[in-house]
Amino acid sequence: MAVQDYIRKRFFPHLWCAGCGHGIVLNGMIRAVEKLGMSRNEIVMVSGIGCSSRISGYMDFHTLHTIHGRALAFATGVKLSMPDLNVIVPMGDGDALSIGGNHFIHAARRNIDITAIVMNNRIYGMTGGQYSPLTGPGMMATTAPYTNIDQGFDIVQMATAAGATFVARTTTYHVQQMAELIRAAILHEGFSVVEIMSQCPTYFGRKNKQGGAVEMMQRMKTMTTPIGSTAKQANPELIERGIFVQVDKPEYCREYDRIIERAMGGA
Amino acid sequence: MTKRQIKFIQGNEACVEGALYAGLDFFAGYPITPSTEIAEHLSARLPRIGGKFIQMEDEIASMCAIIGASLTGHKVLTATSGPGFSLKQEALGYAVMAEIPCVIVNVQRGGPSTGVPTHVSQGDVMQARWGTHGDHSIVALTASNHQDVFAMTVEAFNIAETYRTPVVLLFDEVVGHMRERLEIPEPGEIPLVERLRTSVREGVNYHPYLAREDGRLPMSDFGGVHRFNVTGLVHDMWGFPSDNPQIVHDLLRHLVDKIENNANRMARFNTFYLEDAETVLVSYGSAARSALHIVQILKERGERIGLLELQTLWPFPAEVVREYCSRSKTTVVVEMNMGQVCQMVKTTVTHPERVFLANRIDGAFITPMDIKQILRLIKGKGV
Numbered sequence: 001m002a003v004q005d006y007i008r009k010r011f012f013p014h015l016w017c018a019g020c021g022h023g024i025v026l027n028g029m030i031r032a033v034e035k036l037g038m039s040r041n042e043i044v045m046v047s048g049i050g051c052s053s054r055i056s057g058y059m060d061f062h063t064l065h066t067i068h069g070r071a072l073a074f075a076t077g078v079k080l081s082m083p084d085l086n087v088i089v090p091m092g093d094g095d096a097l098s099i100g101g102n103h104f105i106h107a108a109r110r111n112i113d114i115t116a117i118v119m120n121n122r123i124y125g126m127t128g129g130q131y132s133p134l135t136g137p138g139m140m141a142t143t144a145p146y147t148n149i150d151q152g153f154d155i156v157q158m159a160t161a162a163g164a165t166f167v168a169r170t171t172t173y174h175v176q177q178m179a180e181l182i183r184a185a186i187l188h189e190g191f192s193v194v195e196i197m198s199q200c201p202t203y204f205g206r207k208n209k210q211g212g213a214v215e216m217m218q219r220m221k222t223m224t225t226p227i228g229s230t231a232k233q234a235n236p237e238l239i240e241r242g243i244f245v246q247v248d249k250p251e252y253c254r255e256y257d258r259i260i261e262r263a264m265g266g267a
Numbered sequence: 268m269t270k271r272q273i274k275f276i277q278g279n280e281a282c283v284e285g286a287l288y289a290g291l292d293f294f295a296g297y298p299i300t301p302s303t304e305i306a307e308h309l310s311a312r313l314p315r316i317g318g319k320f321i322q323m324e325d326e327i328a329s330m331c332a333i334i335g336a337s338l339t340g341h342k343v344l345t346a347t348s349g350p351g352f353s354l355k356q357e358a359l360g361y362a363v364m365a366e367i368p369c370v371i372v373n374v375q376r377g378g379p380s381t382g383v384p385t386h387v388s389q390g391d392v393m394q395a396r397w398g399t400h401g402d403h404s405i406v407a408l409t410a411s412n413h414q415d416v417f418a419m420t421v422e423a424f425n426i427a428e429t430y431r432t433p434v435v436l437l438f439d440e441v442v443g444h445m446r447e448r449l450e451i452p453e454p455g456e457i458p459l460v461e462r463l464r465t466s467v468r469e470g471v472n473y474h475p476y477l478a479r480e481d482g483r484l485p486m487s488d489f490g491g492v493h494r495f496n497v498t499g500l501v502h503d504m505w506g507f508p509s510d511n512p513q514i515v516h517d518l519l520r521h522l523v524d525k526i527e528n529n530a531n532r533m534a535r536f537n538t539f540y541l542e543d544a545e546t547v548l549v550s551y552g553s554a555a556r557s558a559l560h561i562v563q564i565l566k567e568r569g570e571r572i573g574l575l576e577l578q579t580l581w582p583f584p585a586e587v588v589r590e591y592c593s594r595s596k597t598t599v600v601v602e603m604n605m606g607q608v609c610q611m612v613k614t615t616v617t618h619p620e621r622v623f624l625a626n627r628i629d630g631a632f633i634t635p636m637d638i639k640q641i642l643r644l645i646k647g648k649g650v
Contacts, residue, residue: 008496011507044489046335057496057507062489064338065498065508066331067361073328077335077343078489080319081293085339085490106324256319263314 006030006040008060015054017125019205019213021172021198022052025090025119026059028175028196032182043086046075048100051126052092052119052198061088069099072107075114083113083253086186093120093134097153101133108162111190112252116164117182118155118193121200129203140207156244159193166192167245171220172199174241184243190251197224197239272451278442279304279346281413281449282372283312285420286344288452289459292318293341295332297325297351300385301440302374305346326351330358330371337367338497340462340488342424346372349391350381352398359433360399361499363522366476366484368427368462370420372436374443375552377630386630387440389552392607395435396581402519404526406533407435407581411555413449416442418457419535419578425460426533430525431484437580439603441553441632462486465493476518477504482525526582534584537576538591540566544573546642547592548625549612550601551577554633558601561635561642580608585615597645598622603633 007030016022033043043061047053049068056063062085066074071089079087096104096118107114123141124130131141136152144150159167166188168181178196185192199205199216210216225231227242274284283305286294294313296306306322313320319336323329326347333343347355352373362369375391377383395407406426410416416438423434465485467473469492478484487493500508501515509515526533539559541547550558555576562574575591577584592598592612598621600609606624613619625641627633 010505040494041490041492057498060494062338062494063496064335064489065496065500066334067357067499070327070331070358073323073331074335076321076323076328077293077295077332077337078339079335080321080332081336081341081343082339082490102324103328106328256314256321260314260317263311264317 001034003030003034006033006060008058011057014058016051017202019199019201020051021121021196021200022055022119024172024175025052025117025178025196025198026055028178028182029055029059029088029090029117031179032186035179035183036186038086042084043088044075044078046071046078046087046089048091048095049126050092050095050124052090053095055090069095070103071095072100072103072114072116076107076112079112079114080253080256086115087113088115088117088186090117090119092125093118093122093155094124094132097155097158098133104159105162108159108164108191108193110252111163111165111249113189114191115182115185116191116193118195119198120155120195121198121204123200123204125200125203129207142203142207155193155195160245163191164193164245165190165247165249166243168193168243169195169197169239170241171197171224173217173220177241181243188246190249271453274449274451275446276413276449277304277444277446278413278416278438279374279444280308281416282346282420282436282438283308284449284451285417286370286424287312287316288417288457289421289424290342290461291344291424292316293333293336293343294319294345295321295323295329295336295343296345297323297329297347299326299348299351301376301443302346302348302372304443305372326354327358330355333369334358334362334365334367337369338489342368344370344372346374348374348376348385349378352391352394356398360401360403362433363399363403363405364499365497366431366522367433368431369433370423370427370436371433372438375437375439383630385440387553387603387632388628388630389439389554389603390607391437392580392604395437402523404523405435405581406430406432406526406579407437408535408579409437409552410578411442411552411576413447415578417449417451421457421459422535425458428460428462429483430529431486432526435581437552439552445553464488467493469493474504475506476502478521530582530584531586533579533582534587535578536584536587537578538573539576540573541575541591542573543571545571545596546573547595547598548572548574548601548638549577549588549592549598549608550574551580551608554601554603557633557635557638561638564635565639577608583611583615588612588615592616592622596621599625599642599645601625601633601638603627
């Protein structure tokens with residue numbers, strides 16, 4: 001199938017600003033799904049609220065655009081009730097880790113076979129540039145006019161600690177790697193997390209004088225490095241890209257099937 | 268004919284039996300007294316029939332999970348009590364907006380906040396009606412005994428499927444924890460409403476939010492041949508977001524009208540000795556048990572007194588209340604709150620000055636003698 005067959009053209013143009021990274025993620029997701037050769041009928045895309053969460057409406061899957069922060073909870077109901085479906089959950093950093101932080105932790109802990117894509121642009125875009133849990137100290141936001149004093153999260157470390165069995169990170173600059181990581185995450189049986197560092201030139205870029213989309217993407221190129229590279233040893237400030245965790249652990253829906261077997265066995 | 272199964276169980280278990288009879292196959296919940304027995308029993312019962320039970324990380328997640336599971340074509344339930352019901356309100360509004368069939372049990376306890384765990388109360392009647400934000404309508408049913416808990420639970424699933432709406436089962440601590448006899452109807456004895464699925468074939472445009480002539484909206488399960496968008500935003504017939512004033516107006520009207528225009532069809536109630544009653548008690552839930560008890564005592568003494576027991580609280584059965592209270596000299600609403608249904612009765616009848624409240628709000632169960640005393644006060648007979 002052609003890439004454009006995965007898009008609901010009727011609902012374009014999209015609402016993202018010029019230079020936004022979310023469209024690149026949309027592209028990466030489609031390329032991953034296309035490569036897997038999956039039927040559109042097998043995929044349910046569940047999202048929450050925010051700029052990033054609008055991604056579901058543009059894609060021609062079964063799409064569930066829910067409430068702020070709760071996408072993973074809705075997705076858990078979809079997946080457990082029909083485990084044959086592939087459930088992909090695109091979220092923003094505020095959606096996934098602030099209001100939705102508890103669901104993120106527990107979906108990872110359960111190791112339910114859901115693919116979580118965190119589009120991390122370090123800001124609340126839809127509401128106009130307020131600081132998020134990923135903004136980090138020293139940055140500016142419309143609610144941090146004197147600089148932000150909130151410490152940030154490391155999504156990879158948090159997902160790993162919570163029990164996610166596939167954890168990866170990339171950026172919107174590294175589009176080939178992005179599609180490959182999303183593909184691997186969908187294939188992985190268990191809870192998988194892909195952090196995609198993305199740019200919001202409209203708010204994060206403007207507030208922090210990081211220039212336009214091109215400058216912000218160049219910045220993502222220079223501030224990241226592949227896992228285990230020598231560059232990282234020379235400069236510990238660099239953020240690593242790649243697959244951090246890929247392990248086999250009992251998947252929740254399969255474990256529940258065993259509960260059903262046990263219960264039906266007339267114990 | 269085989270013998271009906273008879274059980275001596277708690278009201279919460281009667282709810283479980285009713286839900287399974289109705290075809291429940293997915294439950295998500297979070298522990299909270301006095302509703303926890305529903306989760307406990309379903310964790311054992313559902314996997315035996317191939318159904319799914321999950322204890323979620325919180326009350327909000329439980330509500331969200333059942334909505335997700337409903338979209339794959341399952342009959343779904345969650346159960347909670349006051350504080351949990353507060354937490355579920357946003358997702359409950361989502362189910363209203365996206366028109367997702369689901370059933371939510373609230374076994375009421377005293378509030379606000381943590382309140383008096385876990386003494387009885389009926390303080391959530393208005394929260395059931397207006398708990399979530401924005402103009403909307405809701406269905407809420409209640410019951411005073413286990414046979415009716417069973418029947419109303421089945422009814423809740425039937426209404427949820429018929430009108431594509433969340434339905435609240437507003438039980439209370441006394442009914443939930445009390446043990447009494449339940450006779451389980453045989454399969455087929457109570458008709459079940461199954462999900463109305465679209466007959467639109469693959470490759471033909473399916474509009475998830477385009478009503479048929481009879482007002483019903485056929486559904487298509489996630490995973491099926493029709494791919495569509497579901498959102499809590501105001502949406503068009505495709506399920507796609509819209510802020511077109513005409514679409515906004517029409518959707519809000521549809522969401523309210525589909526419930527309010529069918530208020531009579533959804534009105535469930537019991538009547539006791541109302542033929543010649545000069546004093547009509549209006550009650551519901553466990554309070555109706557005490558109300559019936561005192562009615563029977565006073566009836567034996569020759570008083571012209573009867574009881575209207577409401578089982579549908581929302582949409583408010585205004586015509587039923589008007590019909591049975593119009594001839595009475597005195598109407599007394601018996602409930603365990605500060606008059607949430609009493610206010611509704613007052614706005615419904617032609618003589619609100621003849622409507623009185625007999626209540627308890629202290630966590631103690633309202634007794635027949637409590638009601639008797641209040642009746643004497645109302646009639647100016649002193650204590």
